[in-house]
Amino acid sequence: MIKKVAYYSTLLIIILISFRVYSSIYYPGLNSDNAVTVLMVHYFNLPADLYFWGQDRMGSIIPLIAQIPNKIFCLSALYSEAIAHYLILVIGFFALAPFFKTNFARILFALMLFLPPAKEIEITQLTLSIQYMFLFIGIYMILKVRTDCNNFKQHVFLLLSVLSMVIAVWDSDLAIVSVFIFIFLYLIYLIKDTSIKLLIRNIVPYYIMCGILLGFLFISFAKSTSPVKNNYALLSNPNEILDTLSIFYNTLKDIFLFNIKETLTTVYSYLALFTLALMMFFVRKVKFSSKITKRLFVFFILDLFAVFTVILISKWTLMNGVPMRYFNCTYISAVIIILLLFENLKINNIKLNIVKYSLLLTVLTGSIGAIYTQIFVWYKPYKPYKPYSEYVSELDKLGNIGIIGDYWNSYICSINKPDIIKATPHDQSCVRNMSIVDEVFKQKKIYLIKDMWLDSYPDTIVQFGRTLVKIEEPFTMANATLCKYKVVP
Numbered sequence: 001m002i003k004k005v006a007y008y009s010t011l012l013i014i015i016l017i018s019f020r021v022y023s024s025i026y027y028p029g030l031n032s033d034n035a036v037t038v039l040m041v042h043y044f045n046l047p048a049d050l051y052f053w054g055q056d057r058m059g060s061i062i063p064l065i066a067q068i069p070n071k072i073f074c075l076s077a078l079y080s081e082a083i084a085h086y087l088i089l090v091i092g093f094f095a096l097a098p099f100f101k102t103n104f105a106r107i108l109f110a111l112m113l114f115l116p117p118a119k120e121i122e123i124t125q126l127t128l129s130i131q132y133m134f135l136f137i138g139i140y141m142i143l144k145v146r147t148d149c150n151n152f153k154q155h156v157f158l159l160l161s162v163l164s165m166v167i168a169v170w171d172s173d174l175a176i177v178s179v180f181i182f183i184f185l186y187l188i189y190l191i192k193d194t195s196i197k198l199l200i201r202n203i204v205p206y207y208i209m210c211g212i213l214l215g216f217l218f219i220s221f222a223k224s225t226s227p228v229k230n231n232y233a234l235l236s237n238p239n240e241i242l243d244t245l246s247i248f249y250n251t252l253k254d255i256f257l258f259n260i261k262e263t264l265t266t267v268y269s270y271l272a273l274f275t276l277a278l279m280m281f282f283v284r285k286v287k288f289s290s291k292i293t294k295r296l297f298v299f300f301i302l303d304l305f306a307v308f309t310v311i312l313i314s315k316w317t318l319m320n321g322v323p324m325r326y327f328n329c330t331y332i333s334a335v336i337i338i339l340l341l342f343e344n345l346k347i348n349n350i351k352l353n354i355v356k357y358s359l360l361l362t363v364l365t366g367s368i369g370a371i372y373t374q375i376f377v378w379y380k381p382y383k384p385y386k387p388y389s390e391y392v393s394e395l396d397k398l399g400n401i402g403i404i405g406d407y408w409n410s411y412i413c414s415i416n417k418p419d420i421i422k423a424t425p426h427d428q429s430c431v432r433n434m435s436i437v438d439e440v441f442k443q444k445k446i447y448l449i450k451d452m453w454l455d456s457y458p459d460t461i462v463q464f465g466r467t468l469v470k471i472e473e474p475f476t477m478a479n480a481t482l483c484k485y486k487v488v489p
Helices: 002-022 032-043 061-065 067-072 077-099 103-114 118-124 130-143 152-171 175-193 196-201 204-224 238-256 263-281 291-313 315-319 324-343 349-378 388-398 434-441
Strands: 401-405 421-425 445-449 460-463 466-470 475-477 480-487
Touching: 002 077, 002 103, 002 118, 032 061, 032 067, 032 077, 032 434, 061 067, 061 077, 061 130, 061 152, 067 077, 077 103, 077 130, 077 291, 103 324, 103 349, 118 263, 118 324, 118 349, 130 152, 130 175, 130 324, 152 175, 152 204, 175 196, 175 204, 175 291, 238 263, 238 291, 238 315, 263 324, 263 349, 291 324, 324 349, 388 401, 388 421, 388 475, 401 434, 421 434
Parallel strands: 401 421, 401 445
Antiparallel strands: 445 480, 460 466, 466 480, 475 480
8 A cells, every 4th residue: 555655656747847848837948839839729720720831731629628627617728728738648658657657657657748858848738749648548449348248338439549540640640650560469369369250240440440540531631621731651761761871870879979058968878878788688587477568669669769760861851850759659659668678587586676777767867957048058048947838828918919029939929828918920930820910900009029120120021911010129028039010001
């Protein structure tokens, strides 16, 4: 009983620290990409908003779920997004946690998920890890199904599993790879455990086929509602793949050679490398006591290499500069693989403790180091150090206003009061939602933010076919430089 209380208390502390540091309410690195998620909660409209504004990727599952606290409990869009986002992360954690045997492994998994190392912080941001949360839910549900039963409970589990897998693919096209691998392995193991003849009479394959069909129809419909059409399946040619590998290699080299300001990130990387080498040294001593655990291990191994390969050969990855956040998926799979290996090591206690405390030291260095790096490296120039939502809350003093600025200085301005503050990027920037442009020009007071856009404030400027005239001198507020303009009738 004491161990159980200690486990859940520790878990709660980890989740609360993560929420206080990385949720949209408190994160000091919040930007307009995050802001779009928040604003979608406020402006949510189906079917137009099935995908994020101006995209035909990243399904808007977070804004959809956030409608519950926003519309039913009347919470602000900012708080609703944060609650919905963390609710999904927490449910995803609890879906996979039962497959670990010890609370120690579960706590390590919680630390690596909710308090990840600096280069993987995006796991808590945007929707870059959400597909895996729904994948975990789908895996949990389908593994609850007993193949020798055919009752109502089994149908509920299968229905929820199919729904979760479809949502995973809706959230990220990349999840197709993971879902395909899981279905393939599941059917192979089902045949192995029963027979091909019994497989035909089993309800699971029929749910899978219906899920694939309905998932295809839903995703096709969702993409048809987007004004943008991209082909994310384009593969790089050999030279482009070499360019991708070169960028990836140089990023890793900079980390390991202390060529980045994040010293603790480099320390964590060396510890992770040492722990991985230690695990490989004892890998022959791994013996899986559970059939399900062994099969999950096989799945995540295949998922790790398949997803990593797809990311490297994708033209989309190279076009976006091979950002480290694209490898969040492989990080999650690698974490699970290492923890499953650790829990199934059959070595003496002295050796096991060496591996155990090496893992613990590595994970704590990554978690604590990321928070330290955030406070004392990334956002040290911002004084005082505080959530970015607090900076932009200063704009509330201006009342009902419209804001035009660079993409990174636009949407973020209206996250606290989207019903009062209307903001849009300028007409040469990335405008994600044209309907908000009209909202901006309906305001009696319009402010321009010149940072990252204008060298100085002109007396007149044309935006979206309207002429704006400067009527006041510039001033600084909310970590930005603003100037008031009025629209010429």
